[in-house]
Amino acid sequence: MRRMTARPGNAHQARLLRLLRDGGPNSRAQLGDQVDLSRSKLAVEVDRLLETGLVVADGLAASRGGRRSHNIRLNPELRFLGVDIGATSVDVAVTNAELETLGHLNQPMDVREGPVAVFEQVLAMAAKLRASGLAEGFDGAGIGVPGPVRFPEGVPVAPPIMPGWDGFPVREALSQELGCPVMVDNDVNLMAMGEQHAGVARTVADFLCVKIGTGIGCGIVVGGEVYRGTTGSAGDIGHIQAVPDGRPCACGNRGCLEAHFSGAALARDATEAAQQGLSDELAQRLEANGGLTAVDVSAAAAAGDATALDLIREGGNHTGQVIAGLVSFFNPGLVVIGGGVTGLGHTLLAAIRTQVYRQSLPLATGNLPIVLGELGPTAGVIGAARLISDHLFSPA
Amino acid sequence: MRRMTARPGNAHQARLLRLLRDGGPNSRAQLGDQVDLSRSKLAVEVDRLLETGLVVADGLAASRGGRRSHNIRLNPELRFLGVDIGATSVDVAVTNAELETLGHLNQPMDVREGPVAVFEQVLAMAAKLRASGLAEGFDGAGIGVPGPVRFPEGVPVAPPIMPGWDGFPVREALSQELGCPVMVDNDVNLMAMGEQHAGVARTVADFLCVKIGTGIGCGIVVGGEVYRGTTGSAGDIGHIQAVPDGRPCACGNRGCLEAHFSGAALARDATEAAQQGLSDELAQRLEANGGLTAVDVSAAAAAGDATALDLIREGGNHTGQVIAGLVSFFNPGLVVIGGGVTGLGHTLLAAIRTQVYRQSLPLATGNLPIVLGELGPTAGVIGAARLISDHLFSPA
DNA sequence: CCTCTTTGTCCTGTGAGTGGAAAAAGTAGG
DNA sequence: CCTACTTTTTCCACTCACAGGACAAAGAGG
Numbered sequence: 001m002r003r004m005t006a007r008p009g010n011a012h013q014a015r016l017l018r019l020l021r022d023g024g025p026n027s028r029a030q031l032g033d034q035v036d037l038s039r040s041k042l043a044v045e046v047d048r049l050l051e052t053g054l055v056v057a058d059g060l061a062a063s064r065g066g067r068r069s070h071n072i073r074l075n076p077e078l079r080f081l082g083v084d085i086g087a088t089s090v091d092v093a094v095t096n097a098e099l100e101t102l103g104h105l106n107q108p109m110d111v112r113e114g115p116v117a118v119f120e121q122v123l124a125m126a127a128k129l130r131a132s133g134l135a136e137g138f139d140g141a142g143i144g145v146p147g148p149v150r151f152p153e154g155v156p157v158a159p160p161i162m163p164g165w166d167g168f169p170v171r172e173a174l175s176q177e178l179g180c181p182v183m184v185d186n187d188v189n190l191m192a193m194g195e196q197h198a199g200v201a202r203t204v205a206d207f208l209c210v211k212i213g214t215g216i217g218c219g220i221v222v223g224g225e226v227y228r229g230t231t232g233s234a235g236d237i238g239h240i241q242a243v244p245d246g247r248p249c250a251c252g253n254r255g256c257l258e259a260h261f262s263g264a265a266l267a268r269d270a271t272e273a274a275q276q277g278l279s280d281e282l283a284q285r286l287e288a289n290g291g292l293t294a295v296d297v298s299a300a301a302a303a304g305d306a307t308a309l310d311l312i313r314e315g316g317n318h319t320g321q322v323i324a325g326l327v328s329f330f331n332p333g334l335v336v337i338g339g340g341v342t343g344l345g346h347t348l349l350a351a352i353r354t355q356v357y358r359q360s361l362p363l364a365t366g367n368l369p370i371v372l373g374e375l376g377p378t379a380g381v382i383g384a385a386r387l388i389s390d391h392l393f394s395p396a
Numbered sequence: 397m398r399r400m401t402a403r404p405g406n407a408h409q410a411r412l413l414r415l416l417r418d419g420g421p422n423s424r425a426q427l428g429d430q431v432d433l434s435r436s437k438l439a440v441e442v443d444r445l446l447e448t449g450l451v452v453a454d455g456l457a458a459s460r461g462g463r464r465s466h467n468i469r470l471n472p473e474l475r476f477l478g479v480d481i482g483a484t485s486v487d488v489a490v491t492n493a494e495l496e497t498l499g500h501l502n503q504p505m506d507v508r509e510g511p512v513a514v515f516e517q518v519l520a521m522a523a524k525l526r527a528s529g530l531a532e533g534f535d536g537a538g539i540g541v542p543g544p545v546r547f548p549e550g551v552p553v554a555p556p557i558m559p560g561w562d563g564f565p566v567r568e569a570l571s572q573e574l575g576c577p578v579m580v581d582n583d584v585n586l587m588a589m590g591e592q593h594a595g596v597a598r599t600v601a602d603f604l605c606v607k608i609g610t611g612i613g614c615g616i617v618v619g620g621e622v623y624r625g626t627t628g629s630a631g632d633i634g635h636i637q638a639v640p641d642g643r644p645c646a647c648g649n650r651g652c653l654e655a656h657f658s659g660a661a662l663a664r665d666a667t668e669a670a671q672q673g674l675s676d677e678l679a680q681r682l683e684a685n686g687g688l689t690a691v692d693v694s695a696a697a698a699a700g701d702a703t704a705l706d707l708i709r710e711g712g713n714h715t716g717q718v719i720a721g722l723v724s725f726f727n728p729g730l731v732v733i734g735g736g737v738t739g740l741g742h743t744l745l746a747a748i749r750t751q752v753y754r755q756s757l758p759l760a761t762g763n764l765p766i767v768l769g770e771l772g773p774t775a776g777v778i779g780a781a782r783l784i785s786d787h788l789f790s791p792a
Numbered sequence: 793c794c795t796c797t798t799t800g801t802c803c804t805g806t807g808a809g810t811g812g813a814a815a816a817a818g819t820a821g822g
Numbered sequence: 823c824c825t826a827c828t829t830t831t832t833c834c835a836c837t838c839a840c841a842g843g844a845c846a847a848a849g850a851g852g
Contacts, residue, residue: 034582066798067848231726240721325636331625462829463817
């Protein structure tokens with residue numbers, strides 16, 4: 001099938017497309033209530049959008065006491081691909097133009113295998129989704145990688161945990177393979193966009209989204225827009241010093257947050273504790289699986305294991321301390337905690353909250369919710385779809 | 397004299413006013429090169445601006461090989477008042493519409509005397525400037541206060557070091573007294589705007605401006621715009637923990653940056669050192685003046701006093717540590733250091749740089765200048781004038 | 793069947809804006 | 823002084839976006 005390649009011809013059309021994306025099917029009258037355009041102008045722009053095929057008529061709506069309205073909706077055949085490459089796994093999802101997830105695959109995989117191997121995997125997963133009848137092709141794709149990205153070019157730069165990816169033309173390459181427009185961003189930023197689009201951050205203009213996975217990163221949203229920094233490394237909070245003269249970190253410094261708390265650090269600490277015989281629960285799991293991960297700690301904590309709970313609490317304290325500093329600095333309206341370790345749940349959240357509320361000034365914390373992400377593992381792929389749709393639904 | 401009250405009637409006019417403000421007198425042709433409007437449209441808008449009196453004709457420019465152009469400039473009789481209220485002194489300056497400082501007064505004063513006393517002082521200083529023939533009246537005023545501000549209303553909120561100012565309608569009151577529009581902001585934000593307009597940050601979109609005075613604050617500029625946070629307290633970095641279980645701070649916590657380094661902390665440390673006989677230089681000054689301030693430490697350091705240098709270095713280390721965290725998080729294109737303690741100069745700067753370059757990742761620090769502010773004590777008042785001119789030079 | 797309400801289309805007037813032509817005001821060289 | 827060429831500015835006709843009223847279409851309710 002031929003894919004849509006049209007783009008909105010002006011800002012009004014872009015505005016309408018986004019309204020339809022975020023609000024679903026709408027009548028001309030309803031759209032008119034939201035955009036401050038005359039009915040005639042609106043009709044013209046809607047007609048042009050209908051011509052491009054980006055939107056289609058969608059039957060009659062129920063009457064509200066007068067003539068029934070003709071609904072308009074985004075073309076239901078449009079498909080976006082959302083890809084979220086983590087350090088240890090890949091998520092791929094298909095959405096429609098309203099960014100509803102139609103299918104979602106997840107596979108373990110090590111980014112360190114390099115871009116070629118990973119892309120092969122991603123393309124195979126995309127093909128599988130296509131084969132299952134969810135899509136005949138893609139109109140756009142968003143992709144998140146676990147490291148800094150030079151955003152305009154869509155190229156990873158100096159990614160610490162992704163050897164072999166530095167300078168690899170992700171955007172260009174994937175665009176070639178898929179035959180559609182592609183945008184690339186940091187995975188944390190995509191998580192933030194996901195929570196903003198469909199999660200807890202829907203109504204907040206300025207917020208932080210802290211993702212604790214294999215590493216730790218932070219998405220920054222300013223005035224509804226993701227802030228990426230001068231070189232694309234904004235939000236890289238994993239190497240902020242949390243403990244003076246603390247543990248050595250892979251980056252060469254000591255006491256980095258990531259060295260003290262992250263999926264990797266937690267697994268290591270738990271293994272150590274198990275070997276020292278501090279926790280039967282963890283020791284059993286270590287024996288059973290031959291190794292421990294954050295998931296084991298989570299399970300042990302859920303079973304009431306004191307050592308596991310302590311590890312989580314201590315990590316939460318360190319994380320909370322760093323976040324407290326960021327809250328003082330940034331004064332966000334919301335802090336979202338997400339990533340692989342959200343399984344640690346409320347123990348972690350409580351520790352973080354305690355630190356932040358104690359350390360930051362009342363004016364900044366007075367009305368500051370600190371919550372877990374709502375979307376879990378789908379935040380990234382939804383954010384990816386949102387990224388590419390924002391790009392496509394803007395004037396050409 | 398009747399003051400101008402006109403405002404630009406559309407975005408084009410606002411654009412032109414800002415170009416004339418930032419670039420000085422310009423011909424229609426030169427303006428045309430910068431704004432992407434047709435000659436005719438441009439002529440129309442310029443004519444309208446001439447009608448309002450905001451801009452005036454300014455004679456003929458030199459020929460560039462053809463017909464000489466008629467220069468246009470902002471009305472040279474326009475006057476802005478810039479007020480910078482610090483913890484221990486007040487700066488008041490008069491500028492023209494191009495934000496050139498025409499006169500500048502500085503007086504010691506304690507903000508804790510409350511808004512009424514301070515305003516009396518400010519108005520007296522403004523009157524003095526007016527009496528000296530620099531202005532017949534003011535077309536707008538910007539004012540900076542050393543604490544968080546609810547920006548849209550121009551009202552200080554919960555300012556820690558300004559008892560009696562909480563909720564005082566600064567904007568409203570000053571607007572009444574001066575009979576012109578007024579905008580209020582945090583003094584640190586104004587410093588950032590000052591350095592952005594006329595100082596080191598002219599070409600940078602995203603930067604941080606750290607002001608070390610009686611307290612410590614940080615102006616945040618994102619995409620050329622000051623970021624103020626959800627409740628107006630963004631940049632309040634004085635109470636970020638710099639030393640775990642460090643010194644008690646007035647805020648109730650321990651180890652806050654401000655407790656370890658700021659004008660106040662430095663004065664206290666120096667006094668202590670002098671009393672303990674660690675430094676003859678400082679002891680002499682203590683005896684001579686009956687007390688020590690940051691200025692004394694600065695002078696002692698300049699004279700080579702080891703104790704003073706140590707104090708500065710240690711303070712710089714703490715500050716640098718906090719800034720390193722902010723750099724990792726925010727990934728700015730520039731860090732400006734300013735405020736009262738810039739007299740400490742390169743000793744301080746070196747200590748800060750060392751910490752930041754050591755602790756933050758190369759991608760964030762690779763091309764990151766960390767420099768002293770260029771404008772010194774005038775940054776605040778210039779920023780204040782810039783604030784109100786930005787407001788007045790935007791569509792009504 | 794009639795009236796009222798809501799939705800959608802048509803049409804015309806207005807004002808913004810573009811771009812070409814011409815006028816105005818120079819310079820440079822013979 | 824005259825001519826050729828530049829640059830700046832004004833003038834004018836034409837296009838296009840857009841608003842807003844009139845009107846048609848379609849339904850609800852009595």
